[in-house]
Amino acid sequence: MNGSATLELSGIQAGYGDFQALFGVALRVEPGEAVGVVGPNGAGKTTLLRVISGLLRPKVGTLRYGDQDLTKVPAHLLPELGIAHVPENRRLFPHLTVEENLKVGAYAKSARAEFAKRRDRVYDLFPRMAQRRHQLAGTMSGGEQQMCAIGRALMCAPKLLLLDEPSAGLAPLVVQQVFDLVRRIRQEGLTVLIVEQNVAQVLRVVDRAYVLETGRVAAEGKSAELSADPVLRRSYLGMH
Amino acid sequence: MNKILPSILVLALLAGLPLLSLPEYLLHLLITAFLLGLACTGWAMMGRFGQVSFGHGAFTGIGAYGMAMMWNLYGVSPWIGIPISVVLAAAAGALLGWPCFRLRVVGHYFALVTLAAGEIVRIFVTAAREITGGSLGMTPHLAPEAAFSAMQFSKSGFWWITLGAWAIGILVWHLQNRSMSAQALSAISEDEDAAASIGIRVAWEKLKVTVVSAALAALAGALMAQYRLYLNPETSAGLGISLQIVFGAIAGGMYGPLGPTIGALFTIGLEEVLRVFFGTGLIGAAPLIYGLLLVLFVLFMPRGLMGLFESRRHLGPGKSSSTKTPQRVGT
Numbered sequence: 001m002n003g004s005a006t007l008e009l010s011g012i013q014a015g016y017g018d019f020q021a022l023f024g025v026a027l028r029v030e031p032g033e034a035v036g037v038v039g040p041n042g043a044g045k046t047t048l049l050r051v052i053s054g055l056l057r058p059k060v061g062t063l064r065y066g067d068q069d070l071t072k073v074p075a076h077l078l079p080e081l082g083i084a085h086v087p088e089n090r091r092l093f094p095h096l097t098v099e100e101n102l103k104v105g106a107y108a109k110s111a112r113a114e115f116a117k118r119r120d121r122v123y124d125l126f127p128r129m130a131q132r133r134h135q136l137a138g139t140m141s142g143g144e145q146q147m148c149a150i151g152r153a154l155m156c157a158p159k160l161l162l163l164d165e166p167s168a169g170l171a172p173l174v175v176q177q178v179f180d181l182v183r184r185i186r187q188e189g190l191t192v193l194i195v196e197q198n199v200a201q202v203l204r205v206v207d208r209a210y211v212l213e214t215g216r217v218a219a220e221g222k223s224a225e226l227s228a229d230p231v232l233r234r235s236y237l238g239m240h
Numbered sequence: 241m242n243k244i245l246p247s248i249l250v251l252a253l254l255a256g257l258p259l260l261s262l263p264e265y266l267l268h269l270l271i272t273a274f275l276l277g278l279a280c281t282g283w284a285m286m287g288r289f290g291q292v293s294f295g296h297g298a299f300t301g302i303g304a305y306g307m308a309m310m311w312n313l314y315g316v317s318p319w320i321g322i323p324i325s326v327v328l329a330a331a332a333g334a335l336l337g338w339p340c341f342r343l344r345v346v347g348h349y350f351a352l353v354t355l356a357a358g359e360i361v362r363i364f365v366t367a368a369r370e371i372t373g374g375s376l377g378m379t380p381h382l383a384p385e386a387a388f389s390a391m392q393f394s395k396s397g398f399w400w401i402t403l404g405a406w407a408i409g410i411l412v413w414h415l416q417n418r419s420m421s422a423q424a425l426s427a428i429s430e431d432e433d434a435a436a437s438i439g440i441r442v443a444w445e446k447l448k449v450t451v452v453s454a455a456l457a458a459l460a461g462a463l464m465a466q467y468r469l470y471l472n473p474e475t476s477a478g479l480g481i482s483l484q485i486v487f488g489a490i491a492g493g494m495y496g497p498l499g500p501t502i503g504a505l506f507t508i509g510l511e512e513v514l515r516v517f518f519g520t521g522l523i524g525a526a527p528l529i530y531g532l533l534l535v536l537f538v539l540f541m542p543r544g545l546m547g548l549f550e551s552r553r554h555l556g557p558g559k560s561s562s563t564k565t566p567q568r569v570g571t
Contacts, residue, residue, distance in 0.1 A: 055437075087434060092434070093430040096427065107423070
């Protein structure tokens with residue numbers, strides 16, 4: 001895969017029934033890069049992520065991962081390919097313990113044999129989870145749940161991690177902690193794609209970002225450039 | 241940790257029961273209860289993961305009538321007929337399950353679909369009276385000169401067959417418990433979307449467990465018919481037996497391998513008590529009492545009778561909370 005993008009979308013059009021949510025979105029994520037997709041409610045951020053993770057098939061457009069055409073791959077095989085999805089609102093299994101949540105994260109055939117090793121790695125990365133391993137996931141705080149959800153995604157040893165609104169519903173201080181987690185994961189060499197409404201925070205973590213507006217890419221660029229862009233500052237960062 | 245030796249020991253003890261020259265009646269109750277226990281065990285393999293079926297009577301019916309018709313019409317020995325009809329029932333389970341799971345028919349809606357399926361088999365059997373005997377029932381031809389190949393045994397002979405079949409059910413339960421499927425199913429029962437997002441094949445996992453569950457119910461149904469040497473659409477298929485299976489599994493508790501069997505013993509015991517007390521004097525009393533008890537169990541003993549014996553520490557995988565079971569059972 002040398003030189004080719006980890007993930008490449010072009011001309012993606014997608015929607016639900018007659019309703020079209022994405023109008024020709026193009027996006028590229030290079031290996032080892034962290035990329036953000038930001039935008040207001042209803043811009044199509046989650047739809048975009050659903051397209052990437054195979055839960056929604058695009059009507060038009062190409063979607064490639066390395067040299068593979070992802071539009072042909074069933075969603076349940078993505079973890080085998082090294083793509084892990086942390087869904088919006090974490091979606092843990094609240095009545096399973098932390099460790100059991102991690103265990104189902106290693107459901108992919110290639111991951112089952114590696115369970116113990118990967119679990120220990122997640123515990124190394126997030127020592128808090130090791131302390132809480134026998135606690136029911138639903139009884140933990142929001143930040144810990146997010147940590148557990150990311151840990152669960154790491155169990156399939158992904159190369160590409162898709163994060164959907166990791167800050168949703170979390171207190172500002174906890175949001176910072178969650179983005180610290182993302183930084184830590186990046187140091188492990190993972191490629192990360194974050195969809196986020198919290199523009200200010202996400203721009204501090206990612207290398208580049210795309211601004212999505214009503215299903216179209218309205219702007220893209222390096223994080224530093226985007227956070228300096230006066231239009232963007234006014235519309236998304238509430239700064240003047 | 242080795243559970244194999246004690247299991248074999250218990251099985252050997254149970255197998256030795258007929259040597260104690262127990263009253264025939266007691267042995268009859270045990271055979272009936274353990275066969276129902278097998279069906280309940282199969283049911284609970286789905287039920288404990290929130291896949292509540294009110295239609296396992298369809299599978300017991302297919303198992304029973306498949307076996308009996310092969311014997312009566314074509315002279316196929318039950319030794320061959322039972323495996324074939326078990327496969328047929330498993331196929332019926334797949335046929336019923338696949339569209340449900342693809343279209344995400346879950347919870348109450350899934351329960352309704354299965355309810356209809358059980359009734360369809362019963363109505364079909366009643367309607368096809370030329371070959372099934374309709375509502376008059378059906379008697380497998382007796383073959384005293386070839387009792388073994390016809391699987392027509394005395395009570396103690398049938399007790400051993402029952403025990404073997406029941407042990408298969410318990411073994412399948414253990415295999416499921418140890419497999420990744422059990423983990424996947426408990427994830428699915430909590431949140432199907434989240435399970436799909438981590439690569440669990442939701443429809444496929446549900447289909448697998450449905451097929452296995454249907455097969456166990458069919459085995460129980462066929463053996464029950466063969467033991468009684470009488471089949472009837474009301475008692476071999478349909479809502480009556482479906483509800484009895486549900487009741488046994490819930491009353492006994494679905495979270496340990498022996499729970500459903502304990503529930504079946506309780507169910508058969510209760511049935512006998514009610515029969516002795518009410519006889520034919522109060523038609524409808526038994527279902528009323530079943531219904532009432534079912535509500536009470538779901539509300540106050542969601543882990544069933546087995547829940548009384550469980551220590552807090554010793555819960556099955558993924559079953560660390562007792563508070564979640566009411567919602568799960570109820571949906």
